Amino acid sequence: MDRREALALTATILGGTLIGSQVFLSGCARENEGQSALTAKDAALLDEIGETILPDTEQSPGAKAAGVGSFMVTIVNDCYDERETEIFVAGLSTLNEAASKTFGRGFAALTATQKTDLLKGFDAEARRGKGQGEPHFFTMMKELTIWGYFTSEAGVTETLRFNPVPGRYEGCIPYDGENAWA
Numbered sequence: 579m580d581r582r583e584a585l586a587l588t589a590t591i592l593g594g595t596l597i598g599s600q601v602f603l604s605g606c607a608r609e610n611e612g613q614s615a616l617t618a619k620d621a622a623l624l625d626e627i628g629e630t631i632l633p634d635t636e637q638s639p640g641a642k643a644a645g646v647g648s649f650m651v652t653i654v655n656d657c658y659d660e661r662e663t664e665i666f667v668a669g670l671s672t673l674n675e676a677a678s679k680t681f682g683r684g685f686a687a688l689t690a691t692q693k694t695d696l697l698k699g700f701d702a703e704a705r706r707g708k709g710q711g712e713p714h715f716f717t718m719m720k721e722l723t724i725w726g727y728f729t730s731e732a733g734v735t736e737t738l739r740f741n742p743v744p745g746r747y748e749g750c751i752p753y754d755g756e757n758a759w760a
Contacts, residue, residue, distance in 0.1 A: 614651075614655045615654055615655055615663045615666075615667050616650075616651040616654050616655055616666075616667065616670075617651070618648075618651075620647075620651060620670065621647035621648045621650070621651045622647060622686065623647070623670065623674065623684075623685060623686055624646065624647035624650045624651065624670070624719070625641070625642045625645075625646065625647030625648075626642070626647075626685060626686045626693070627647075627673070627685065627693075627697070627719060627723070628640075628641030628642060628644075628646035628647060628650070628719075628723040628726070628727070629641050629642040630690070630693040630694055630697055631697065631719070631720055631723045631724075632646075632723060632724070632727050633690075637737075638732075638733075638736050638737040639732045639733075639736055639737075641723055641726070641727050643732050644726065644727045644730035644731075644732040644733050645726070645730060645732075646722070646723050646726035646727055646730070649722065649725075649726030649729075649730070650719070650722045650723070650726060653722055653725075653726075654666050654667070654722075661712070662713075662718070665712060665713065665715050665718065666715055666718050666719075668715065669714075669715020669716065669718070669719070670715070670719075672715070673685060673696070673700065673715075673716075676696060676699075676700075677692075677696055680696065681696075697716070700714075700715075700716040701716055701720075703716070704716045704717045737757065738757055738758055738759060739756050739757040739758060739759050740759075741759075
């Protein structure tokens with residue numbers, strides 16, 4: 579092989595490598611990039627729903643302080659499949675429409691008692707349909723609220739018993755009936 583053949587072969591190999599990788603990586607692009615099912619406005623509504631499910635108490639912050647609304651938006655947009663996303667988004671719309679129909683204003687503008695009453699109705703509806711195929715949107719909201727809360731910094735450090743760096747093990751210590759461990 580002479581020098582010209584070697585250079586031509588090297589150029590072919592490098593060109594094929596660069597072009598091949600571009601073709602391969604172009605197949606990894608998301609189809610609906612930039613199109614989110616839920617937005618920041620929905621996160622504010624989901625914060626209100628989450629706060630009704632896990633309210634603020636003297637001992638612990640509520641779901642709104644833990645930022646469960648933005649957590650739910652992230653999970654629905656990035657992790658749910660198309661059908662689960664449709665159920666969740668339609669359910670969120672149904673919940674807000676039910677608030678408007680029943681109380682004459684959106685969910686976020688309701689009193690705490692009205693919010694609780696409305697969500698109790700959806701919870702009862704979800705329990706009646708349990709185990710019948712697709713999940714109910716309110717069950718999904720409750721699951722995401724609890725998951726988001728107990729994996730947030732506020733939920734872990736202020737609600738659960740949190741020991742960031744455990745020390746040495748002491749097996750015989752008195753138990754005071756404290757919160758669960760994080």
